[in-house]
Amino acid sequence: MALEIERKFLVRRGAWRAPDNGTHYRQGYLSTDPARSVRIRLAGERAWLTIKGETVGITRTEYEYPIPATDAHDMLDRLCKQPLIEKTRYRVEVAGLVWEVDEFDGANAGLVIAEVELTDEHQRIVLPDWAGEEVTADPRYCNASLVSQPFTRWPESPGDTSG
Numbered sequence: 001m002a003l004e005i006e007r008k009f010l011v012r013r014g015a016w017r018a019p020d021n022g023t024h025y026r027q028g029y030l031s032t033d034p035a036r037s038v039r040i041r042l043a044g045e046r047a048w049l050t051i052k053g054e055t056v057g058i059t060r061t062e063y064e065y066p067i068p069a070t071d072a073h074d075m076l077d078r079l080c081k082q083p084l085i086e087k088t089r090y091r092v093e094v095a096g097l098v099w100e101v102d103e104f105d106g107a108n109a110g111l112v113i114a115e116v117e118l119t120d121e122h123q124r125i126v127l128p129d130w131a132g133e134e135v136t137a138d139p140r141y142c143n144a145s146l147v148s149q150p151f152t153r154w155p156e157s158p159g160d161t162s163g
Helices: 069-078 143-148
Strands: 003-011 023-033 036-043 046-053 059-067 085-094 097-104 112-117 131-134
Touching: 023 069, 023 143, 036 069, 036 143, 046 069, 059 069, 085 143
Parallel strands: none
Antiparallel strands: 003 059, 003 112, 003 131, 023 036, 023 085, 036 046, 046 059, 085 097, 097 112
């Protein structure tokens, strides 16, 4: 069984400077059920089908399979719930761990989230100076939730979220 263990943080306004090596992502969901989400992701010209189980603590099961990019394009346009998640992802190494910083576009424009994958739930991390409030336990910040409740439609705008 594959496990994903990750923590998520908002990115502090003005503290984040995006490097030049981001990758554009388009992703959509066939299912956004919290117990079992099914995602199609296109990153550049590579694509995957991902199935995730329910999150317990900061851990959940995750199965990911490469698929043809042409199939991903078709599924994103024809089968996935709308709006799609569109973002640019940057990978940044901090104290031996790779952080993925997502700057969202489209219906989630203005949202910037950093996440770090861990080997166990109790692993210690060094927070970068641009990491703000931890939102790991807040379901609003899950990509599957951002499809049905996009950031630009939230009634209140959380504080320190964009770079």
